[in-house]
Each structure stands twice: as C-alpha cells, then as structure tokens.
Amino acid sequence: MRFASRYLVAAVAGLTLLLGACGPDAANDHAEAASVDDRSISRDEVEEPVRDALNHAGALDGLDTDERADLVEPLQRQVLALLIQASVIEDIATERGVEPDEADLEARYQADIDSVGGEDELADALAQQQLSVSLYRDVLLPTQLRVDALRELLADDIEPAEAREARHILVETEEEAQTVLQELAGGADFAELAEEWSIDPGSAAQGGDLGSAPVGAYVGPFDEAVWTSEIGEVVGPIATDFGFHIIEVTGEESIAAEDLAPEQRQQQANQLLNQLLEDRFAAADVQVSDRFGVWNPETGEVERGEQVGGDE
Secondary structure, three states: OOOOOOOOOEEOOOOOOOOOOOOOOHHHOOOEEEEEOOEEEEHHHHHHHHHHHHHHHOOOOOOOHHHHHHHHHHHHHHHHHHHHHHHHHHHHHHHOOOOOOHHHHHHHHHHHHHHHOOHHHHHHHHHHOOOOHHHHHHHHHHHHHHHHHHHHHHHHHOOOEEEEEEEEEEEOOHHHHHHHHHHHHOOOOHHHHHHHHOOOOOOHHHOOEEEEEEOOOOOHHHHHHHHHOOOOOEEEEEEEOOEEEEEEEEEEEEEOHHHOOHHHHHHHHHHHHHHHHHHHHHHOOEEEOOOOOEEEOOOOEEEOOOOOOOOO
16 A cells, blocks of 8 residues: 555445435435544445546446446445545544645645636546545545645654665676676776766766665666675676666765655655554554445455445
8 A cells, every 4th residue: 555656545335226316325324334443434425425426427327236336336445445544644644733724725626626627627537537526625635635744744754874886887688798797707897898888878977886875766676786785796687677787886875864865855755654654554443334345454445345235
C-alpha cells in the first residue's frame, strides 16, 4: 500500500440492488458498514458516492442485476477502504496537529475545476474514474492535504543518510563490457576507459564519476551492486535497461539530512510516511460488516469475504 504516490481505494461488496431505479432502502441507509476504532462508517457513506458516480456516467444503463453486481461490488469495496484509510489518516493528522485549512482546501478544489474547464467537466472526469464529486471534495482532497502535510512534517525527522561514491562505465553490449573488464584487469586506468568507452553522457567526461548517493538512488540492479560490493572492487557487467555497467565504489560517507538533494529528501520522507501509514493501518481496530468483506491492513484494502452480499 502506497497512499503517498496514489489514492488507495478498496472496499465494500454486496448491495447489488441499491443502485437500481427505485433507489436505496431508506430503512438500512444508516446501518454500519464498518468501524475504525471508535468511529462508525455507515452504509450510505459507501453507497451514495458509488450510486452518484455510476449514475452520472450512465454506467448502469441497460445492465441486468448480475451485471450491476459485477460493477457495483468492487467499487463499493474500494470506497469503503478509502473511507477506512481516510479515518486512520485523519486520526494521525489530528494527533500531530495537522489539519487542512478550509481556504487551502477550497483553493485546491477550485484549481482542479479550472484545470478541466468547469464544474461539469470535473464531474465528468471524476465519473470516468468512478468517483463522485462529493467523495472527491469531502474525502479525497482533505485526505490528500493531510498526507501532504504529514509528509512535510516527517521531512524534519529525516536522519543522516549513508551514501556511497561510485563510478561506472556504460556500454551497449555484454561483449564490450567483457573487453573493458579485461583491459582493467591488465592495468588500464578506469577513468581513461570511461572517457573512451562509456556511452553515459553525464559521467563519461568525468571519468565515470557519479558522485555520492544514498541507497535507492539508482535503478535496482545497479543500486544493489553499489551497496553489496566492497570499496575499490570492480564489479560487472551489471545489466540494466540502459545497457551494461562496469562499476567501482570509490568511497563512503554520511550525508546530513539538510544536504540531501530535494528528490532524495522527498524519497526519505515518503519512506517515513509509508511506514507510518502501514503501522497505523495494522494497529487500527477495524471491523467490517460481513456484508461487505474483510479488512486487510497489509494492503489497505477491503477484500471480498465469504458472506459478501448476504443478509445481515
């Protein structure tokens, strides 16, 4: 689960007829769909945005009962999971004194309206994603503002990062990489070979020097090679989407948080945020009605249960 990079929604199944022409059963509108610690989430909080989004898009037109169920149930599960997550995030934000300002919320909402050309256009765009305007305005936006504020707050908790200095020679084929390795084994100078062979325009002129970077700064195989090799050890060829690399780690240092590049600080803050959310999702006392499914704290989703769609 990664709420910082995308909206996580996953959630309720079962109420297959409530989106029909007759509308929802008013007697059951306020029955509990789930609870998060001491907070209750009613069925109408789940059903109303689903009904509004699908009706706005005309997605239910001409469908029979089974077809409606196939469309409605996964979306209900998504909405319920979003509401559960939003509740947990709101609790975290409240504890840390982080609350979205109504003026900021309205400004963000108006900016979204302007970006698509008007309120009707925003409603159409949201309906295409099976979202209602009310869910977006009242849940998604406040939750995203809370997440943004928490990420900014957590940036102050970033600790110094261990970093490694590395240089590399990038070539197109494995055969070329083997030739470079043979020349290095014969005593050739790494920097000179980088200038001669490397197709990396950003580092070739610097003798292959990439500077200093923390763990996770490079693509997977390259990053693993940098952090598992000994300082001064030449490793390769390491295959990535860019080609084949010959790598040498030349040093190691600790970088103060304030000296990290902006994108590195963002990465570290996202890691702290994701861990915080995962821990709190796991710790929250979430109870979901059998009618809707089962909460999975590891994924942040409500998954279909055996009794989904049954009577309460």
